[in-house]
Amino acid sequence: MLKRFAAIASGPLLLAVLVVLLVWPLICLVSGSLHEGNSGGAWTLDNYTAIFQTRSSRVALFHSIWISLGVAAAAVVICLGPAWLFVRHDFPGKRIARAVLTLPMSFSGILIGFLCVIMLGRIGVVPRLMEWLTGTDYFSGTAYQLGGILIAYFYFEIPRATLSLESALRKLDPRLELAACSLGAGAWQRFTLVVLPQLWPALLATFALTFCVSLGSFGVVLIVAKRFSLLPLEVFEQIIAFNRYPLAAAMSVVLLAIALCASLTARWATHRLTHVR
Amino acid sequence: MMTPATIEAAELTLERAGESIPPRVRARRRSTAKLLLLALLAVILLVVISPVIVVVLGSFLNTSFLGLSSEQWVGDGTDANALITFQWFSYVLKLYQPQLLFSFQLAVLSVVVCILIGVPAGYLIARGSFPGRRWLEELLLLPLALPGIAISIALIQAYAVIRGRWYFVLFGHLIYTLPFMARCVAGTLRSFDCAALERAAQSLGAGPWQRFFFVVLPSLRHAITLGALLVFAVSFGEFNVSFLLMTPLTATFPSALYATYTFNSFQVSSAATVVFLAVILPVLALIQWLGGDELSKVEQGA
Known part of the structure; x- marks a missing residue:
């Protein structure tokens, strides 16, 4: 009796928790974005057209997308190196290196923004060091420019990309490479012709994951943005400064839609790539 | 297309050929690539760790010596020329204790709730057999891809x-911590045959x-410990969600x-950051120590 009850009730109970925590708020978000005022009002699409008509939010959306794309691509390419080392090689201090690399995992965006300002701000450590070495304070104020934002976002993605690629590399069958080796393939040929084709789905999945994380993060720009605005920061300002919830909700829905599209595309591609072969 | 048979054959060939290739040649060819990768790793490690070291040093050193800040405000009755001072810690701890x-x-509450809800949820999505189980799993893991x-x-x-x-703030944290647990x-549960164990126990009454x-x-003790540590770390470091959900009276430490x-000077900010790191680093170290390879499967999302 008890067992039957547990078996029948537990699924719906979990569903109820998720509906309360996630589904209902998301429905309210979409409905809020389609209304005029903070508390209801007539149905309208004005909030969405406003995003594309207002120059600042349009630019922010554009920046958000291409910065996230760029950082995700860089993270996938660069972090493949450490991931490869961790899976395929042994070297002294491997555990410590891995621990240090996963350190930024629980740093929030604001903390990374602060670190970025310390290192690359107007009187940051790097400019000071440069001045001491060369006499000119190179990189002074980089934190507040595009370069600083890119570096900070990349910092954010290092552990995520590395861990995700690591788990993919662990699943590769080393025997395929041995076979290629025995057929006379060099290291580079083995990598491009044997490893990469197997790795494509994982690279795409990692790309989508890092893209989504970058897209939603606003702590970094909250600290360092002077000339740059990204869409999450616009959402934040619409609420804190103007108390315009419908517009903020519409921007959030746009962010959600892009993130969902990215992860669905990645999953579809992964599915296709793994099942075609 | 490679069949297992071809692989076997190739392996055999390789083994035979391996005897004729001098091992030193092989090792050298490999080591150039490895050295390049190690250099890349060293650069990344330097990028990751150097700001943290600067912050830790800045929290107790008088940084006007380093030329990082022009002048330093010191509290009453302290020596402005002292090289090391811990007053910023007491300042931060006093001001931001709540x-x-x-x-x-x-x-801690997130951990408790995640054990109460997240563990059965994990059991359900791994072992349950009801219609829509996959959809439920997708829904549960969905927040990891959504902007906070x-x-x-x-x-x-x-x-x-x-x-x-x-x-209300707890609600926001639960959305992001439940998927981890x-x-x-x-x-x-998916990594071993849990069903067989359960059948064995059932046969014994x-x-x-x-x-x-x-x-x-x-058999889940290890997974729950790891999950609890992850939940603690995620919840303690969370900023994106809590910053909009909270009010001045329910402010979290990341908002501090x-x-x-x-608003504060470099020294105060550094001291506050070090306080944060002092809580989070032992947890992260434990996660690394316990988790090892499994982490790559679990740790994703913001």
Whole structure:
């Protein structure tokens, strides 16, 4: 009796928790974005057209997308190196290196923004060091420019990309490479012709994951943005400064839609790539 | 297309050929690539660790010596020329004690709720057999891909009535922490034949509750510990969601960090950051030590 009850009730109970925590708020978000005022009002699409008509939010959306794309691509390419080392090689201090690399995992965006300002701000450590070495304070104020934002976002993605690629590399069958080796393939040929084709789905999945994380993060720009605005920061300002919830909700829905599209595309591609072969 | 047979054959060939290739040649060819990768790793490590070292040093060193800040405000009765001072820590701890305490309570509560809800949830999505199980799993893991700020606005729109209550912030944290616990538990349950163990226990006369508490739970001890640590770390460091959900009375420690970054000097900000690191680093170290390779499967999302 008890067992039957547990078996029948537990699924719906979990569903109820998720509906309360996630589904209902998301429905309210979409409905809020389609209304005029903070508390209801007539149905309208004005909030969405406003995003594309207002120059600042349009630019922010554009920046958000291409910065996230760029950082995700860089993270996938660069972090493949450490991931490869961790899976395929042994070297002294491997555990410590891995621990240090996963350190930024629980740093929030604001903390990374602060670190970025310390290192690359107007009187940051790097400019000071440069001045001491060369006499000119190179990189002074980089934190507040595009370069600083890119570096900070990349910092954010290092552990995520590395861990995700690591788990993919662990699943590769080393025997395929041995076979290629025995057929006379060099290291580079083995990598491009044997490893990469197997790795494509994982690279795409990692790309989508890092893209989504970058897209939603606003702590970094909250600290360092002077000339740059990204869409999450616009959402934040619409609420804190103007108390315009419908517009903020519409921007959030746009962010959600892009993130969902990215992860669905990645999953579809992964599915296709793994099942075609 | 490679069949297992071709692979076997190739392996055999390789083994035979391996005898004729001098091992030193092989090792050298490999080591150039490895050295390049190690250099890359060293650069990345330097980028990751150097700001942290600067912050830790800045929290107790008189940084006007380093030329990092032009002049330093010192409290009453302290030596302005002292090289080392710990006054910023006492300043931060005194000023931001409520936030530190609240964040700690919030993280512990998140862990408790995640054990109560997340563990059964993980069990359900790994072992359950009801229609729509896959959809439920997708829904449970969905928040990991969603921007935190969108979630917080959604919560505000849906539950404006309870805005300002402390458990409103907990709601936001649970959305992001439940997937971690569920994933840990489900991952472990999928890695061994749990059904066989349960059948064995059943054949010995154990009821469903006995099986859950004496067979399933003990084998999940490691996963639950790891999940709890992850939940604690995620909850304690969370900023995106809590910053919009909270009110001045229910402010979390990361928001206190934000306040110091915006309004205080480099030394105070560094000291506050070091306090944050002092809580989070032991947890992260434990996660690394316990988790090892499994982490790559679990740790994703913001």
